[in-house]
Amino acid sequence: MQNLSVISINIWDVLISLCNLMLLTWVVKKFLFKRVQKVIADRRAAIDADYAQAKEAREQAEEDRLNYAAAMAAVKQTSDQIIAEASRTAEHRGNEIVAEARDKANDIRRQAEADALLERKKAEDDMRREIADVSAQLTGKLLEREINEEDHRALIDSFLQEIDS
Amino acid sequence: MSEIKTPDVKSRRFRMTDYALIAMMILPFVVCILLKVLFTPAHEGVHIAGALIYLEIPAPVQPLIISESQVNSWGVIISILGLCLYLTHGLTAKAVCKRQLAAEWIVEKCQKLVDENMGDYFSTWAAFVAAILGLSALSSLSCLVGLFAPTGDVNVTAGWAILVFVLIMHYKFRGGFWNYFSGLFKPIPFFAPINLIGEFSTPVSMAFRHYGNVLSGAVVSSLMAAALGGLSRTLLGWLPGILGDIPFLRIGIPAVLSIYFDVFSGCMQAFIFAMLTMMNVAGAVPWEEWNARKEKKRLRRSAAAG
Numbered sequence: 050m051q052n053l054s055v056i057s058i059n060i061w062d063v064l065i066s067l068c069n070l071m072l073l074t075w076v077v078k079k080f081l082f083k084r085v086q087k088v089i090a091d092r093r094a095a096i097d098a099d100y101a102q103a104k105e106a107r108e109q110a111e112e113d114r115l116n117y118a119a120a121m122a123a124v125k126q127t128s129d130q131i132i133a134e135a136s137r138t139a140e141h142r143g144n145e146i147v148a149e150a151r152d153k154a155n156d157i158r159r160q161a162e163a164d165a166l167l168e169r170k171k172a173e174d175d176m177r178r179e180i181a182d183v184s185a186q187l188t189g190k191l192l193e194r195e196i197n198e199e200d201h202r203a204l205i206d207s208f209l210q211e212i213d214s
Numbered sequence: 215m216s217e218i219k220t221p222d223v224k225s226r227r228f229r230m231t232d233y234a235l236i237a238m239m240i241l242p243f244v245v246c247i248l249l250k251v252l253f254t255p256a257h258e259g260v261h262i263a264g265a266l267i268y269l270e271i272p273a274p275v276q277p278l279i280i281s282e283s284q285v286n287s288w289g290v291i292i293s294i295l296g297l298c299l300y301l302t303h304g305l306t307a308k309a310v311c312k313r314q315l316a317a318e319w320i321v322e323k324c325q326k327l328v329d330e331n332m333g334d335y336f337s338t339w340a341a342f343v344a345a346i347l348g349l350s351a352l353s354s355l356s357c358l359v360g361l362f363a364p365t366g367d368v369n370v371t372a373g374w375a376i377l378v379f380v381l382i383m384h385y386k387f388r389g390g391f392w393n394y395f396s397g398l399f400k401p402i403p404f405f406a407p408i409n410l411i412g413e414f415s416t417p418v419s420m421a422f423r424h425y426g427n428v429l430s431g432a433v434v435s436s437l438m439a440a441a442l443g444g445l446s447r448t449l450l451g452w453l454p455g456i457l458g459d460i461p462f463l464r465i466g467i468p469a470v471l472s473i474y475f476d477v478f479s480g481c482m483q484a485f486i487f488a489m490l491t492m493m494n495v496a497g498a499v500p501w502e503e504w505n506a507r508k509e510k511k512r513l514r515r516s517a518a519a520g
Contacts, residue, residue, distance in 0.1 A: 053264030053281055055429065059369055061278040066364075066373030069287045073294060073349050078341035080298035084305055085321040088314075092307035 183208065221304040223311060231303060238296030242289035246361050249285060262433055265362050283367035290352045290364070320344070331489070332496035339495070346374065346488045354428050354480025358472070365483070366429040368421060375421035378491045382416065382498045389503030420490055427483045431475030439468050 053059075187208060222228060253266055269280035301317035304310060309318075324344040329337055350365055357363040364370045386394050398409045446463035 051267050053267060053279070053367070055262065055264050056368055057264060058372065059276050059279050061273060061276060062281060062284060062367070062369035063373040063376060065284050066287060066370040067377045068373075069284075069291060069370075070345060070349060070374050070377055073291050074342045074345040076291065076295050077298060077345045077348065080295060081302060081317065082321055082324075082341045082344070084302040085317050088305050088307055089318065089321075092309075095307055 179212075183211065220306050220308055220310050223304060228304060232300065235296050235300035235303060239293045239300065242292040242296075243356065243359055243361070246282075246286050246289045246356070247359060250282065250361060262436060265364075265367050281367070281369075282362045283364035283370050286356055286361050287349070287353060287364045287370060289361075290349060290356060294348050294352065327488075328492065331492040335499075336492075336496055339492075343488050343492060346491060347484050350374075350424070350484035350487055351481050354483060355476065357428075357432060357476050357480075363428050363432065363476075363480070365424055365480070366432050368425040371425040371487075372417075372421040374424075374487070375417035378420065378494065379414075379417035381491075381495050385495060385498035386500070388507075389500035390507055393500060393503045416494055420487060424483050424487050427479055431479050435468060435471055435475055438471055439464055442467055 187204070190204065249268065250266065253268060265282035265284075267279055267281050268285060271278040271280070301313050301320070303313075305314055305317065309315065321340070321344075324347070325337065325340045328340040328343050332339060353364040353370070355363075357366070398413075399406050400409075442463040443461040446461040447458075450462055451458050
């Protein structure tokens with residue numbers, strides 16, 4: 050086999066090596082660059098999607114938080130209202146009960162006073178009747194016998210004793 | 215969440231494919247070495263020659279020669295194809311395999327290099343530049359396994375340089391043929407021949423720079439090896455028996471030279487070739503004239519339409 054001389058131009062060789070470079074360019078482009086660039090693009094898309102998703106989730110959470118806060122405020126307002134209403138009702142009811150009780154007590158007292166008055170009157174009547182009875186008896190006794198000083202005194206004492214007894 | 219498919223890295227099928235791809239990277243070089251060993255004629259002393267001729271096919275103008283440099287180039291191409299397939303095997307957005315980092319690193323570095331040196335308009339040229347870098351560097355480095363470096367053949371680098379020249383011309387004509395043609399006569403018509411030579415000197419200088427550097431490295435290396443062999447025979451020839459025939463001085467010392475001439479220079483020339491390609495192609499576009507031409511065309515079209 051022969052060697053080429055150190056410097057010799059062969060147009061076919063030149064052409065072949067030109068085609069070789071073009072072929073390798075195609076190879077490198079198709080099998081390395083396109084694939085790697087596709088993967089990098091895929092990864093970027095995935096990352097972008099993740100970021101978008103995270104942003105969406107954050108916004109959703111913020112919205113939820115605001116909604117919740119609003120709902121809580123509404124609930125608090127309602128509960129305050131209910132409590133105020135209840136306390137107002139309770140106060141009203143209490144006042145009613147107190148007034149009713151006071152009325153009842155007044156009635157009872159009035160009744161008692163009336164009863165007492167009646168009782169006193171009855172007692173007075175009784176006493177008066179008693180006195181009348183006693184004076185009648187006394188008169189009877191006076192009429193029965195002569196009365197001296199001593200008798201008189203004893204009479205009075207006995208009368209008083211009678212009253213006391 | 216978009217579902218990202220992850221390949222089963224541990225599966226038998228995946229690993230078998232991996233081994234096949236690794237073999238695809240290595241085997242071309244083995245085949246090239248075998249071919250070289252089979253075809254190399256026995257020779258004595260210092261032997262400096264071009265690529266081996268494997269096949270000669272009659273063709274018009276010149277015979278079509280399938281030489282060692284072509285075969286080695288194809289080996290390099292197949293090997294790079296294997297590398298690309300290996301690096302992108304099991305590629306996912308989630309980066310399961312470590313090799314994906316290497317693949318992304320290569321792509322991003324090349325992309326950045328091209329974007330910085332050529333501008334955004336040429337960003338799709340990253341693959342071309344990566345191909346030049348890979349082909350040139352691996353071709354130069356293939357001499358480390360004893361092959362003839364394809365870049366040491368002027369035909370190979372000339373082919374690349376002509377492709378680059380075609381690209382440069384393609385972009386220079388963006389401003390219109392007349393714009394380019396009149397540019398040759400500037401600043402004064404007297405400069406026309408010099409300008410014309412200047413146009414053609416770009417590919418010639420690119421081709422010869424690369425070829426010359428690699429070949430000179432190979433020449434210096436083989437001269438050095440021969441010289442050290444001779445020196446070893448002179449100094450240590452008195453050793454008895456077979457020991458005297460072993461060129462001890464050739465052990466180790468040429469390797470140091472090889473690091474410079476083959477590894478450093480090979481990578482350097484690949485980078486220089488790629489840089490010159492980027493600079494020349496990106497600098498070839500006459501932006502102002504091109505934009506003016508586009509504007510004129512647009513106006514004409516709208517006038518025809520309206």
